Amino acid sequence: MPSNNFFGKLTSDALPHVWYTLGGTAFMVLLGAMVALFLTKTNRWSWLWKEWLTSTDPKKIGTMYMLFAALMFFRGMLDALMLWVQQALAAGGQGYLTADHFQQIFTSHGDIMVFFVTMGFFFGLMNWIVPLQIGARDLAYPFLNSLGLWLTVAGGILINLFFVIGGEFANTGWLAITPLSEREFNPGVGVDYLIWSLQLSGLGSLLAGINFLVTIIKKRAPGMTLMRMPLFTWTSLCAMVLIISAFPVLTATTFLLWLDRFFDMHFFVTGFGGNQMMYFNLIWMWGHPEVYILVIPAFGMFSEIVSTFSQKKVAGYVSLVCAAIAITLLSYMVWLHHFFTMGAGANVNAFFGIVTMVIAIPSGVQVFNWILTMYRGRVIFASPMYWFMGFISTFIVGGMAGILLATPPVDYQVHNSLFLVAHFHTMIIGVALFGIFAGTTYWFPKIFGFTLNERLGKRAFWFWLIGFYVSFVPLYLLGMMGATRRLDHYDAATGWQPLFITSCIGFFFIASGVITQIIQLVVSIKERKKHLDKTGDPWNARGLEWSTSSPPPFYNFALIPTVTSRDAFWQMKQKHSSPKRLYKDIHMPKNTPMGIYIAGAAFVFGFAIVWQILWLSLLAALCVIALIIKLSCNEETEYVLPAAKVAKMEKLRTHADAK
Amino acid sequence: MLKRLFIVVAIFIALLSIVLLICSDKTLLTHPLGIIARGELKLMTTNILLMLIIVVPTYIFLFFTAWKYRASNPSPRRKPPFPLKEPILWMIPAVIVVVMAVITYKATHALDPYKPLTAEAKPLKIQVVALDWKWLFIYPEQGIATLNFIQFPERTPVHLTLSADGSPMNSFWLPQLSGQIYAMSGMVTPLHIMADGPGIYSGRAAEINGAGFADMTFVAKSTSQEDFEAWVAEVKQAPLQLTDSAYNELVQRSQNNPVTFYSFVEENLFHRIVMKYAQ
Numbered sequence: 001m002p003s004n005n006f007f008g009k010l011t012s013d014a015l016p017h018v019w020y021t022l023g024g025t026a027f028m029v030l031l032g033a034m035v036a037l038f039l040t041k042t043n044r045w046s047w048l049w050k051e052w053l054t055s056t057d058p059k060k061i062g063t064m065y066m067l068f069a070a071l072m073f074f075r076g077m078l079d080a081l082m083l084w085v086q087q088a089l090a091a092g093g094q095g096y097l098t099a100d101h102f103q104q105i106f107t108s109h110g111d112i113m114v115f116f117v118t119m120g121f122f123f124g125l126m127n128w129i130v131p132l133q134i135g136a137r138d139l140a141y142p143f144l145n146s147l148g149l150w151l152t153v154a155g156g157i158l159i160n161l162f163f164v165i166g167g168e169f170a171n172t173g174w175l176a177i178t179p180l181s182e183r184e185f186n187p188g189v190g191v192d193y194l195i196w197s198l199q200l201s202g203l204g205s206l207l208a209g210i211n212f213l214v215t216i217i218k219k220r221a222p223g224m225t226l227m228r229m230p231l232f233t234w235t236s237l238c239a240m241v242l243i244i245s246a247f248p249v250l251t252a253t254t255f256l257l258w259l260d261r262f263f264d265m266h267f268f269v270t271g272f273g274g275n276q277m278m279y280f281n282l283i284w285m286w287g288h289p290e291v292y293i294l295v296i297p298a299f300g301m302f303s304e305i306v307s308t309f310s311q312k313k314v315a316g317y318v319s320l321v322c323a324a325i326a327i328t329l330l331s332y333m334v335w336l337h338h339f340f341t342m343g344a345g346a347n348v349n350a351f352f353g354i355v356t357m358v359i360a361i362p363s364g365v366q367v368f369n370w371i372l373t374m375y376r377g378r379v380i381f382a383s384p385m386y387w388f389m390g391f392i393s394t395f396i397v398g399g400m401a402g403i404l405l406a407t408p409p410v411d412y413q414v415h416n417s418l419f420l421v422a423h424f425h426t427m428i429i430g431v432a433l434f435g436i437f438a439g440t441t442y443w444f445p446k447i448f449g450f451t452l453n454e455r456l457g458k459r460a461f462w463f464w465l466i467g468f469y470v471s472f473v474p475l476y477l478l479g480m481m482g483a484t485r486r487l488d489h490y491d492a493a494t495g496w497q498p499l500f501i502t503s504c505i506g507f508f509f510i511a512s513g514v515i516t517q518i519i520q521l522v523v524s525i526k527e528r529k530k531h532l533d534k535t536g537d538p539w540n541a542r543g544l545e546w547s548t549s550s551p552p553p554f555y556n557f558a559l560i561p562t563v564t565s566r567d568a569f570w571q572m573k574q575k576h577s578s579p580k581r582l583y584k585d586i587h588m589p590k591n592t593p594m595g596i597y598i599a600g601a602a603f604v605f606g607f608a609i610v611w612q613i614l615w616l617s618l619l620a621a622l623c624v625i626a627l628i629i630k631l632s633c634n635e636e637t638e639y640v641l642p643a644a645k646v647a648k649m650e651k652l653r654t655h656a657d658a659k
Numbered sequence: 660m661l662k663r664l665f666i667v668v669a670i671f672i673a674l675l676s677i678v679l680l681i682c683s684d685k686t687l688l689t690h691p692l693g694i695i696a697r698g699e700l701k702l703m704t705t706n707i708l709l710m711l712i713i714v715v716p717t718y719i720f721l722f723f724t725a726w727k728y729r730a731s732n733p734s735p736r737r738k739p740p741f742p743l744k745e746p747i748l749w750m751i752p753a754v755i756v757v758v759m760a761v762i763t764y765k766a767t768h769a770l771d772p773y774k775p776l777t778a779e780a781k782p783l784k785i786q787v788v789a790l791d792w793k794w795l796f797i798y799p800e801q802g803i804a805t806l807n808f809i810q811f812p813e814r815t816p817v818h819l820t821l822s823a824d825g826s827p828m829n830s831f832w833l834p835q836l837s838g839q840i841y842a843m844s845g846m847v848t849p850l851h852i853m854a855d856g857p858g859i860y861s862g863r864a865a866e867i868n869g870a871g872f873a874d875m876t877f878v879a880k881s882t883s884q885e886d887f888e889a890w891v892a893e894v895k896q897a898p899l900q901l902t903d904s905a906y907n908e909l910v911q912r913s914q915n916n917p918v919t920f921y922s923f924v925e926e927n928l929f930h931r932i933v934m935k936y937a938q
Contacts, residue, residue, distance in 0.1 A: 341840050473675060
């Protein structure tokens with residue numbers, strides 16, 4: 001029930017008073033103060049605001065997504081460390097965490113890694129590369145892009161806010177499964193934090209999804225038909241279709257859950273006509289497409305990387321496109337495989353199991369085509385190819401585990417066990433994250449103008465690969481030994497502890513990999529003069545994004561290229577064709593602070609509704625509406641860059657390059 | 660790169676086999692002691708072997724290709740492209756998937772939790788109620804109940820019907836006898852198990868359900884028919900009785916409950932627990 005208090009449920013009891021929330025608060029305040037101090041000292045506040053925070057340039061928004069995702073990645077890693085240490089210690093005793101605390105940690109680990117890290121990195125890479133790949137100057141809706149970013153950030157802050165403000169996080173698992181997440185079992189604010197941070201970031205993802213879909217459909221360069229699109233653009237398109245159709249389900253489902261909790265409705269409660277199983281259906285109708293949103297873009301990236309570094313066009317382009325589409329469509333038809341054990345009949349389970357197995361066909365075709373791309377090629381093992389080799393070997397293992405999980409009778413045994421945990425980490429780390437690392441290494445010079453240090457990149461790969469297997473193979477075995485997921489402690493007689501300890505050691509390998517990557521970034525920035533990319537095409541690659549300079553001008557292309565075939569830039573290089581320099585006026589979007597304002601008001605709304613401070617939530621909601629009205633009245637969202645100025649800038653740029 | 664990868668893989672496989680040797684007797688899933696769990700393991704092995712038919716050649720082809728066509732290797736022929744046509748690439752995994760689909764369809768029906776088991780012995784009925792955070796077992800035919808412990812005769816089909824009360828969604832998992840099934844308030848789910856011989860098995864709750872989740876374990880024991888009957892007679896002498904008021908106390912949240920025997924259960928208790936949520 002809504003509270004009558006002026007500050008809702010936010011009383012002094014709710015403020016942080018245990019070591020980890022106090023520590024978190026102190027850390028965040030310190031970090032914020034340091035950043036503020038640095039910005040003031042170097043006089044960069046207005047630079048930050050004008051050049052970055054209010055920017056509508058997809059390259060800059062992409063960079064901000066990447067930075068945000070990286071920050072959240074450290075938070076998620078910290079969670080992972082705490083989980084691993086607890087499980088390594090907690091044989092026969094309680095370890096150092098209480099059950100409730102442990103459960104909060106794995107819940108936030110899951111939500112952060114899925115919503116803010118993996119999706120954040122992918123949106124970052126798409127912002128960087130998709131407009132360049134299709135020969136566009138910006139996205140279809142530059143403002144929505146900025147709003148999408150800031151809503152995601154608002155969700156990310158809200159999910160971490162309980163450190164500072166107090167309260168707790170949900171202890172329900174990342175999907176807030178009912179009836180555990182209902183008020184009967186979870187009266188605190190934890191589940192509300194989860195619901196509203198997912199509402200905000202989910203809205204952000206939906207807006208970004210619409211934006212990229214329209215951009216890819218409408219803003220392609222002349223001559224770039226759908227079947228001439230680069231494969232990363234293709235898989236991004238598939239992921240966007242999934243986002244647009246799946247995310248509204250998440251929004252609706254978590255909203256119904258909130259109605260249950262706030263207004264005492266009975267959608268998913270036990271009794272009173274509520275149906276706890278319906279929540280499982282709804283959340284997985286979003287959840288299964290969601291896990292494919294995390295991996296499909298990686299498939300496209302690897303297709304491009306293997307083709308570039310084999311110095312050969314990709315084998316079976318049409319097959320790869322068909323495979324991506326097939327996986328997209330099939331992902332809607334398999335949600336029930338997440339709860340075979342709920343007691344559906346044999347026919348229902350068999351249907352969903354077999355449809356899931358069918359996904360192995362397009363996946364297998366992809367693997368064959370990637371290998372065939374290398375076949376009779378000239379394979380250069382640069383660090384993106386290391387990630388590719390790591391990915392493809394891991395993907396096969398994860399796929400086999402996936403088929404086992406899709407077989408209903410086998411799933412009865414391995415469901416909810418650490419085998420399952422190992423499987424989806426194989427997919428999310430081995431496919432999505434390895435893809436992100438490969439893609440970032442590959443496209444980094446395009447955005448920043450210099451390549452990353454190869455030696456350190458390869459070292460990071462080895463740490464990650466070894467760390468991944470040392471961490472997760474024990475989890476497969478633990479699943480076979482009957483260990484369920486989410487156990488905060490276990491009986492010493494089970495014999496699980498040595499494997500949990502091995503798994504924890506693996507974490508330190510992975511952490512060394514992450515540290516190596518940070519060092520790699522710092523070293524690469526320091527020696528950037530040595531590794532400058534003056535050609536705009538450091539890898540001898542094939543897509544349009546390499547036809548412009550590195551980094552590209554803010555308008556991406558002074559002249560929109562005309563596309564006559566797949567691998568458009570490769571063709572241009574073969575023909576040595578360079579377009580005539582007849583510049584035209586360029587329309588560019590203006591920067592706007594409205595994205596930050598609206599997301600800020602939405603954040604206040606989310607915060608107020610979590611703590612049930614009704615007056616504040618109404619005020620914030622009115623602010624959002626007022627801001628949207630004000631925004632809609634603004635018709636001057638673009639400006640024109642005259643042709644003469646473009647010509648001047650291009651001359652200056654090419655001149656500087658020649659130097 | 661490839662050389663290093665091979666070294667890493669070799670070391671890894673060596674370590675893995677050592678680990679496997681050490682903990683092999685603790686991998687419950689590969690040591691099934693009941694007909695259902697054995698069927699599930701057999702299906703798992705079959706599907707793994709079927710997949711290996713493709714996966715092993717794929718790995719060989721992958722590393723061979725990467726090695727042979729590395730840029731620093733000047734010798735290989737680099738044209739023309741691979742002669743295989745695209746539709747054939749689709750056919751290869753499709754054939755295996757079709758085979759697995761047929762096997763899976765049959766196995767899903769054969770190992771369906773709803774399907775009663777056939778045996779010479781008369782099936783034993785046990786009703787299971789998941790409570791926060793303990794398992795209550797009711798023997799309706801014997802009129803007794805137990806907490807966190809079940810006993811049943813060997814080579815006898817045991818027909819479990821599961822529900823929950825005052826607890827979120829639960830999952831009942833007894834790995835060496837059968838895979839898991841959810842136990843939910845207001846719902847009844849079935850499970851049929853049969854033990855090959857006498858034995859003691861550990862079971863646990865497999866779906867997160869709050870603070871007492873990790874300790875929500877139970878022990879199952881299969882004995883000969885005579886021992887089972889003797890045990891029932893013994894429980895019938897137990898001082899505790901599961902009257903309605905005793906049950907209402909038991910429903911309250913509690914953790915680490917010891918094994919408890921009840922010599923008496925109220926009539927239709929299970930039915931009333933389920934129907935409580937139907938209003």
